[in-house]
Amino acid sequence: MEAEATADQAAAEEIEYVSYGGEHHLPLVMKLVDEELSEPYSIFTYRYFVYIWPNLTFLAFHKGKCVGTVVCKMGEHRSTFRGYIAMLVVLKPYRGKGIATELVTQAIRVMMESGCDEVTLEAEVTNKGALALYGRLGFIRSKRLYRYYLNGVDAFRLKLLFPRPDPGMVTFPSTEERASKQFPETSQRESLSYYG
Numbered sequence: 001m002e003a004e005a006t007a008d009q010a011a012a013e014e015i016e017y018v019s020y021g022g023e024h025h026l027p028l029v030m031k032l033v034d035e036e037l038s039e040p041y042s043i044f045t046y047r048y049f050v051y052i053w054p055n056l057t058f059l060a061f062h063k064g065k066c067v068g069t070v071v072c073k074m075g076e077h078r079s080t081f082r083g084y085i086a087m088l089v090v091l092k093p094y095r096g097k098g099i100a101t102e103l104v105t106q107a108i109r110v111m112m113e114s115g116c117d118e119v120t121l122e123a124e125v126t127n128k129g130a131l132a133l134y135g136r137l138g139f140i141r142s143k144r145l146y147r148y149y150l151n152g153v154d155a156f157r158l159k160l161l162f163p164r165p166d167p168g169m170v171t172f173p174s175t176e177e178r179a180s181k182q183f184p185e186t187s188q189r190e191s192l193s194y195y196g
């Protein structure tokens with residue numbers, strides 16, 4: 001009851017977002033995910049994500065308490081470079097304040113800046129909250145995966161595509177862009193200004 005009162009008063013500016021900072025963050029991430037997600041994960045799974053892609057795990061804190069987390073990865077997938085959101089959790093009393101939106105947005109920004117073409121994830125078909133959240137962020141349902149989870153529930157595979165520049169609209173990169181070669185798809189990034 002006391003925790004809820006504190007959470008109710010938590011203003012958006014009191015929530016601090018940090019990327020994974022080392023072993024001291026691991027138990028915080030594990031506790032949140034173990035408590036709130038139906039799928040059980042081993043410590044090896046957590047380590048796989050946070051050791052290889054520490055810049056793709058974010059934690060939300062309110063007055064020193066970890067109240068939300070997102071865990072992701074990215075890599076080659078067939079002919080694309082794909083970001084993947086593996087876990088997303090916000091503590092119950094802190095929900096409905098935009099914390100998950102901010103966590104996911106921060107991760108997607110890193111994916112875009114790293115050159116990802118798309119972002120995917122799976123969500124239980126019954127998870128109205130998560131489906132609404134990702135729908136608002138521009139994700140579409142690309143597949144239904146039959147009995148995907150250990151609990152027997154189907155999943156939707158959700159996908160966010162970063163638009164490619166229109167080939168008919170040839171634009172020439174500036175000298176700076178050519179020099180850096182980091183973000184050749186200027187028009188693509190502009191059209192996704194939500195994440196910029």
Ligand SMILES: CC(C)(COP(=O)(O)OP(=O)(O)OC[C@H]1O[C@@H](n2cnc3c(N)ncnc32)[C@H](O)[C@@H]1OP(=O)(O)O)[C@@H](O)C(=O)NCCC(=O)NCCS
Pocket residue numbers: 036037087088089090091094095096097098099100101102122123124127128129130132133134136
């Ligand atoms: C899903 C979850 C991460 C959302 O966290 P959150 O911080 O409350 O989400 P946000 O406040 O950023 O919500 C943004 C939007 O998502 C939608 N949304 C979030 N939760 C919702 C719910 N329970 N019902 C309907 N829509 C919901 C709404 O459109 C909301 O915008 P609004 O508040 O302006 O209406 C949280 O409910 C949670 O941790 N659930 C348990 C774990 C889980 O299901 N993780 C996702 C696995 S795929």
